[in-house]
Amino acid sequence: MIVREKIQSFESLTLIKEAAFSKNTLGRKIREEEDCIRTCYMLDRDRIIQSKSFRRLKHKTQVYIKTFGDHYRTRLTHTLEVSQVARNIGVGIGLNENLIEAIALGHDLGHVAFAHNGEEVLNEYLKGGFRHNEQSVRVVTRLENDGRGLNLTEEVINGILNHSGLGTTKDIITLEGIVVKFSDKMAYLNHDIDDSIRAGLLSEEQLPKDIVEVLGDNSTLRLDTLIKDFVKTSNDNINNGIKEVGLSKEINAAMIELREFMFKNIYLGDTLKVERNKAKFILEQLIKYFEENPEEMPEIYLTIAKKESLQRAVADYIAGMSDDYCLLLFNKIFVPKAIID
Template identity: 85%
Template structure:
């Protein structure tokens, strides 16, 4: 028995029967030989961490554009916080931690520079719209590894593409995917409140009193409330033969109201309007430039233009850029160079 088989045997002893067992995975689009040490979900996790798209997350905005402080979240630190929350929940229920971690680490690979503003710009540009969850799936299936994709398992790809929004979970094929979907909201709501207070754009006293009463008045209390409620509610469901994981009605409604508050006052409110408009201008100019000069994009995107059309190729290129790279390109293309006459 090799190490992978020992891990799979351990899964059979420790996970609930409703969990996703690596030995029963739906597999990959291109069949591969099993690893001797790692389960298929461990392999997926490692491929995501080693990808270029994952490394670029450290220079992509979570909420605040080009912040000067070291302690504001980036898209990378958000991703790590989601993985932390989701794994804690998974352990509490008895689900597959490795699958949870792989989905969590890959869920935002397709997010655009400049946070929600970048997605808004590409959504208005690309025919049929642009959604970061679909782009994340496109990254791992097509764009990474020089256009070959990462050949991940179906369970991980399904969790990535269905992580976004607060709607139905009927399209998610594993309970682990549902855990990541909700953990994403738990993580960003709490750390975005923390960052907003640090930036002086929100006071703790501004948060709706009813929500504070239910969830708690600081990040630690809110996360503890959400995580414990998710575990308790899910374990109750499983124990009673209901294959559903999630929050109780009261806690879920409170989280939805908190999300609405943050979208109205921070994400889409007037607080960051000036910075959002600057980002929109930069991205719009870059889109126009590469539409007129597609051959200046890297070869992989030129190839996409030839096979899938100009919009798709430009959108893929723009979506992959970090905030820093967008600014660098904008300056290189549009800002006049200073010539000093000595």
Template identity: 65%
Template sequence: MNIREKIEELEKRNLSKYAAFSQKTRGRVSAEEQDEIRTCYMVDRDRIIHSKSFRRLKHKTQVFIKTSSDHYRTRLTHTLEVSQVARTISIGIGLNEYLVEAISLGHDLGHVAFAHMGEEVLQGFLPDGFKHNEQSVRVVKKLENGGKGLNLTDEVIDGILSHSGFSQDMPKSKTLEGQVVMYSDKIAYVNHDIDDSIRAGLLHEDELPKEVIKVLGNTNSLRIDTLVKDCVKSTIKNLNSENIRVSLSYEVGEALNELRKFMFSYVYLGEQLKEERKKAKFILNHVLEYYLQNPHKLPEMYKEIVEKEGLSRGVVDYIAGMSDDYCINEFNKIYVPKFVIY
């Protein structure tokens, strides 16, 4: 018995019967020989961490654009915080930690520069619109590895696709692990964005909804602690009643939802960052228009996508992969005059 098989045996003994067992994976599009040390989900985690798209997350905005402080979250630090929250919840429930980790690390690979402002700009350039979760799937299935993709397992791809949104009507992941990541994403970003907003002077603790704070706690760490423990306890209660889903209790879930709504109205779409959002959209729109008019300037891989899938698709794929810094540099290279000495 090799090391991977020992890990798979440990999964059978230690995990909940509702966990996604590595041995029972729905597999990959292209079949591969199994690794002798790592389970299939461990392999997926490693492929994501070593991808170019993952490295670019360090220069993609979470909420605050081009800040001078090193202490604000980026898309990369957000991803790591989601992973840690999700792993804690999955261990508490008895789910597959390696699957949760792989989904967490890959869930935002398709996010655009300049946070959700970038997503808004790209919305109008594709017939079916642009969603970062769908773009994340496209990254791992097609764009990474020189156009070959990462050939991840179906469970990881499903979890990445299903992580977005918070409505009860949204399609849920087929695995409980994927559902854990969906909740962990919200738990992480609502709380760390409050922390960053207070640091930036855009928000004060006293302005947070008092009824929500009464339920969740009056500090960042207390709120995360409340949400994580509630998710573990509520989900175990569900599973014991044969209700196979991840959830928060009604009171805690409503409190998180209200806090999330508050952040959207007060920070994400609020007046304080309006001018910065306009600048970001201006840059993105102009870079997009340039490449739509000059597709011959695209890198070779994206030229091939233009030929096979159309101009908008190829240009959007290229723009969506840009970090904030790279996008600003492209704008400067295209539109800002250079000094010429005669």
């Protein structure tokens, strides 16, 4: 028996029947020979980790706080924390940890530089709007690997596509995908509070008292409460024949209220308004420049311009940039250089 088959046999012994078994995958758009060691979801995870888009996450902002310190989260460390939370929940329920990890590691590949500010700019610019979850799918299906994509399984692509927001989960085809959707919020709410306190933009005392009473008075306690409640509620559902995973009503309501608080006071609040406007200005100038000078974009985007549209190509190019690269290009293009005779 080859190693992959041993792993698949282990899945049948350790996972609940509602889990996504790798041997039952819906497959890839382009059929491939199976790996002798890795299951399909393990292979997807490895392809995502080895991608250029994944590496660029280390220089993309999580919340737009200029991260002079080493301890603030970036989009990459956020991704790793989502994976950690989701895998812990998945193991607690008996779901496929490899599928969870692949979805979690790929969920934010399409995020723009400067966090929510970048997404707002591209959403206004691109006909039909811009959503980072859809861009993440575009990255793994259209942009990575010199335009060939990563040829991931349908389950991973579906989880990436539907991870965003706190709305319905009806379009998510696996319980593993639902776990990542919730874990994303659990992770960013807690670490963004931690970073905001570190930056002096927020204090624990400012958090709504009713939320603190339900979830806990520090980030560790809040995350612990959320994870344990999710596992307990989900296991109770499964044991009662209900194929649903999620939080209890009380804990879910508290998390939603905490999310609303963070959007009002940090993500979209007045505290970072000046910095957000600076970021938007940089992105708007780069968009205008590459629309007027498309020949300066890499070849893959010129191909997209011909096959789809120049607007789509510019949006793809801008979306892939890290904060540092945006600033570097802006300075190169628009900031005067010293002239030495």
